[in-house]
Amino acid sequence: MARSGRVGWIEHTRAIGACAVALLHVLVSTQSSVEMSSIYVLAYDLVNVTFCRWAVPAFFMITGMLLLDPGRPLGWDRAWRYARRMLVVLATFGLAFACMQEVWSRRAAGMPITL
Numbered sequence: 001m002a003r004s005g006r007v008g009w010i011e012h013t014r015a016i017g018a019c020a021v022a023l024l025h026v027l028v029s030t031q032s033s034v035e036m037s038s039i040y041v042l043a044y045d046l047v048n049v050t051f052c053r054w055a056v057p058a059f060f061m062i063t064g065m066l067l068l069d070p071g072r073p074l075g076w077d078r079a080w081r082y083a084r085r086m087l088v089v090l091a092t093f094g095l096a097f098a099c100m101q102e103v104w105s106r107r108a109a110g111m112p113i114t115l
Contacts, residue, residue, distance in 0.1 A: 017062075
């Protein structure tokens with residue numbers, strides 16, 4: 001990995017993090033769609049919190065580390081510019097997925113889909 005200019009531990013963290021995020025989605029969707037006894041819910045929550053919840057913050061930190069240039073100072077105006085971009089992206093995708101969830105929930109309940 002050193003020949004291509006990549007840092008090994010970053011690549012390993014990203015790969016393990018991707019697997020943890022996939023496992024997180026599988027655990028949450030399985031737990032919410034299948035009726036389980038309390039011992040299984042506890043086991044799912046233990047695995048979920050212990051092995052999966054670190055991955056999303058790790059991705060944010062690695063992304064920040066890779067995207068921000070250490071040679072340029074990071075002032076409040078530049079940080080606010082980055083934050084606004086992230087807020088726009090999160091609001092856009094959050095709104096789209098919230099609308100999709102509302103449509104599926106209403107269709108499952110037999111309710112009409114309205115604005």
